[in-house]
Amino acid sequence: MSAITGSLKRLTTLLRNLFRALWVFFPGILFLVLTLVCFWNLAQGKDLMVLATEHRGFFLLFQSLLSYLVLVSWYAARTVANAKRTCGHTAQNYLQEGYYKHMPRFIGFTIFTIIILAFVQTPLFGSAIEDDSKIHFVLLAASIPYYFWMNRFFERRFKVIRLNRLFLITLLLIITGSTLITFNIERYSWMVILMLLVLQACFLVLVVTRREILKQYKKDGKNTSQTSSKVQKLADKLGIPREEIRFHVIFLMISLVALAVYVACTLNVGFAVSLGSFPFVLLAFSVFMGFGFILAFISIRIGINIHLIFVILAFLFGQWTERHEVTLIEKKPAVRESFANKASVRDYFIQWVKDRDTLIRKSKEFPVYFVLSDGGASRSGYWVASVLGKLEDTSQRDFSKHLFCLSGASGGSVGNAAFYTLLKNAAARPDNNLPGNQSFYRAGKEYLRSDFLTYTLSRMLGHDFFVAMLPMDTRGDRAKALTEALEWAPKDSVLLKRQLQMPLSELAIYKDRVDTKLPILCVNTTRMQDGQPSVISTIAIDPLTFNNRIDILARLKENKDMKLSTAVVLGASFPYVSPAGRIDAYKFLKNGPTEFPFYFVDGGYVDNSGAGVVHEMIIKLNSLRDSICRSNNDTILRSNCQKLSFYVMHISNGPEGDVLLKKVNPFVNDLAAPLKTLMGAYGVQTSINDSRLKNYLREMYGNNLHYKPINLYRPQEPLKYSMNWVISGRTLDSMDKRLYSADVRVYMVKILQELKR
Template sequence: MSKSAREEKRSLFFYVRVTMLSLYLNITGIVALLIILVTLAIQQGQDIIIQVGEYGAPFGFSFFCILLWAFLNWYTARLLTYEKRNRNRLIPPEFHKHIPRLIAFHCFVIVQAAIYALPTFQNSVIPGEDTPDTNYYHLHGIGTLLFYVMHGFIYYLLINIIENKTKVKRPLKIISLLVLVAVNIGMFLYYLLTHWHHDEWQRHVFRLPWFALLLFVSELAAVVFFILRRRRINDFNRQKNIVTGNGLEIGAGQKMFAHGLYIRSKYRAAERKSQLQFAYVAVFAVLVFIVAVRSVSLSNYFGPLAILLLGLGVLVFFLNLVSFLSIRAGLNLHIFAWILAIVFGLVQKPYNVKSFDTGNKQVFANQPSIKEHLIRWAEQRRSLLDSCGDHNFEAFIILSNGGGSLSGNWTSSILAKMQDQSWTPDSTNTFADHLLCMAGASGGTIGNIAFYSLLKEEREGRLPAGQLYAHTKAFFSTDFLSNTIGHLLGPDFFSHLFFCNLSGRDRARALEETMLYSDRDTLTGSLLAQKLEDAFDYSGKMPALFINSTRVDNGMPGEISSVQLPDSTQRINMLELMDRIDTARGWKPQTMQLVTAGVLSSRFPYMSPAGKLKPYYFVDGGYFDNSGAGIVLEYLQNITEILVKDPDPRLDFFRKKLHFTVIQISNGFIKKAESPKEVHPLVNDLATPILTLAGMQNSSTKIGDGILRGFLHRYDQGAGDSAYIKFNLFDSTDKVDNYPMSWVISDYNLERMKRRADRLMMYEYYVIRERLGRVYKGRGF
């Protein structure tokens, strides 16, 4: 080596350069680590971790999938480094040796850190009480960074002690290692003992420290395995007289294999058994993932963390395999994969909304108008209306804000509790007897349709009264996430490369099927499987139902409703679109299941793709209006105009008897007003469009809510606030937003939501009950 080359090798620039090259070579595994790091740090990820500590199956399968994830990360990275060392002798062997190990090592460390950083460990647990009394330590801020540094030192000390490179300061290193191990054991004992006493719904605070300890032991065992395995390979090479250089270790005169996945030349002998074992494990992991994704019940049995890690492991295996072949072929095959995906995307349309032909029958053409539904609704309540004076009959209108299972559970819980409680004092004058209209978006829509379908069963006598909450509680305790995220990481990803979806359904349809085949509540699932024309009630027993969506190409709101939309609306009538016939385009009348309509209102990328309905794509209704206030305003304006101006005598018996009250069921954290912040010039140039679009979603919802409030204020002659009742999951005393907005909720957070709903029922419900007999004198149209 020349003097200049040796100087370059000793320079800081050289080490920075080779570090960046090594990291780039292993970018897939590193990105997978970062994805898990970020995911488990946010509320949704924290709730996934909590669920690992609640049930035995997710506990065991999550640990098993962490092992698979770490193994696939490590061995595919080793294959890349072997191949790269043969092609490029610039990177020192130590980089190739340690980076794959560190990637696998941190698979265990990241999950441990996520467990010890759970906010639920901050408080002691007092059985039977809602609120804890004392704050305890949990990882956060600088503590989390020190946790990673500590485990980095554990890796360094284990390597130095076992490899026994030098006996200098060896006793000090052993003592240091024992101290760091003792610190980790001490953390385990601290978290365990401070939460020894707990209620059943808080059981994760006792079980998760054991999971963290199991991961810590596995982390140490993995490092020992790496070192002993390398020692065995080196001993084998010395016995076979295989030369070890800065490039690939090969025997003199041995030819290079130019094809296949084999490690080259004589070095293959030392790796033959390991390579075969890796092939078995990789095939096993892929098969387990395929079986889990194809089965809703098995995905739920695994749990979301296990499916997430297993899916990422399979993706890392596939992408690193492509990188391996790219290095061997001297050609970037990832570019060809992108080209293939683009070409296939021009001819395949994988995200069609599931629909059914109706035999050329336009099943939505005879939907009642708003006026006809209002008259039928009043006729069903004639005895109550006849006994009321002017403006004495409360007509409740529901707005349900979006937010995944969180809002679905919260919405259905509030509505079901009000109906169940109102049945006891007077079965002839229940909450449902005053329910005129329901609207919502995203998860709020799912809550609405679950309640709507169960309420219809109750009002038609097929479900005993007082059982709505029990069914909605069971339904929303279902894991809607595991199978959905499995499709995101598996079939939906590979469908871009194989011209078909390998599971036969995309992740939105997987979400629908998880709801239909809920093992927690089969009744609700069966009701959501109904076709819309069967699920909707046209007799007047049920309220009008509005399901919001948003069209992708122009941002206009789309609407699926149980009544005809007002003539003046600018919204896209999605049922009219389904009824449309166009022989030139091959369009025939179609229908869809109730669950499909609900999920079409909840397609929030990237968890669910935009759904193609005939020529248009639709996404989450919350993009335009996250509460449903817009369609409710149009609905109320139309009704008031009918009641004031329409001379139809069928309206006379209730023309002046209705008083509208909006009940908004929201889950928004109440933030204090903040002073405007300065925008960095780079952020101004690069990110303001994204930040503005993100802020517009909440702003458009607030504007819609405000306009609706203004309408009620004018209609009610200055008392609009009394006609607007809000059930918010958060109250003004909450200091942080600590409820997960996801498609799965842990038992811990379900119980917290139940207790919050029970507290609200002690106050707001009785306000509503009072209003069922409240008289409004001197006010009206």
């Protein structure tokens, strides 16, 4: 009985110390979990690692930032441990001494382990290992005894770091390995793991020998001889041991350099892109972890948990501040037209048919194409721009003559906008071609290969976090950063950097001058407050035709305008990368137009493909065409309308097939059933809109030939394409191969054949 009681006491003591350690070192533990989730569970995180390896000098930069992250995690945790251990007589027994010693080391050691196993799961090491996730958790668990064995081994063998043969061999291995990896990561990918294991061991040697040196310094009284009394007093006030003052100064200098790089990324698109997303995430995690430990340190010193105070202040300041206002521009003086005077779909359709009179007369059937573009960040944008560009090139510019409308959401709108901008560039030139006769396919690809993520992340993991502590309005959130990235990040693209800065007042189609050289552009969004579908369009979105969808441009103040880049970002405001954007716009009440704050998010919340607005448009046009065909007023228009045939091309980029339904934990069911239902409804609403449109076309024509899906994914596709605002070259090359696959080519051939009827 006494043995059982003793075991229970030891178990209770162990659990008490573990939970207390989790609380004391919570920032470090939190970022261990975040690092694991980001680079193990998320396809985007794995792809960012692959993307980083595609840049020259990758490993040198990666080594530096990973080493700094480990340094911050270890030393910040150690500083908090010292503060907790020396803060009052009750705190001295709060944790067993071993936890104060090992937890900071283990946090730094485990960051190496998580990153090593993350690299093993990337395509660099083959898909077979990538798919087997259980073994990696087993290896992560095995790293715990591995840490204690290595720590004990180094404590016995190393007291100081000497310039001996072992030191020189290690240094030579690090330099040689870094050089080989930098020059050819594909060939020496296995060396990444070896190098990280060496660096992990070097980290333990450093912390072990440093502890021995500090013990000796303290014993000999050398710590006070080289620092001024003022510095010593400041160190005593902050709770920093005097023997560690020199290291604190060095650590502060390194941190200032890292902080300068961090701030520079939030201020300059080019600098952020040159650093890259994966290195920036490591840097941002270092800053956030350091900030978290600083708050923990202060909380321990003053005896008050200030984390909660910051949360309360952020909420209170939000009652009268605004962080996410959409940046609208002033209308140019030369632009006198009001968005309220935009042409209706009827006006555009009649003029569109008249402008193509010669082409329609020559054809037996004249296809009219409506393009739906699913959301999916750069994955969607790249696929959409590739498909549309390839069709335009292979049809020798005939496809755009049959293109009536481009509709999409999120990344699909970015792909649509890129193609739309290319069409505008070509239309403005005498030869009706792109500069240098570059192909639409290549031009769109070059643009969508750009890094739109790093600068956006720099605001998300920097500016947007810290400004929440300010009691005044702020500007320049991550949505604004994504807008600027879309405008400025491209380097070698025929799409000039300022093309997406074009005001929509110059692109809109007005009643008195209907220009049909360009198709209708519809960027679908959703009003956050009530889920009302909304559209930013170059034509008027009247409530009768489009079932009370909100025409955002028509609600703006007379002197306000919106850039094309702002519009597509507003349609791509999907948490958490881009928040809901606020626009102060008019709501038409009985007593007249009244201004209200509207918040808009991703169109995918209601319709991820833009099928809804196209369906309503086709219903209107079908009715209009029938009335024209019955009319005797214009025989030429009537004859032409009889030849029109509506086709919908749905460019999608998501896996197909039924969702595998699993058991729901009763605890989750009790607490989060509404949330899980809403998350499920997100995808269902899109599929219902698509099916409704498909069924309508089938009933109209009696076949399925008028709804043409072109999906990036094959049925039962094992490959996963990362959905992110930057994609690795390896993934983009796979998408290029998909464009030339047999089933996609068959679809494109059918479309081209239809254009020649």
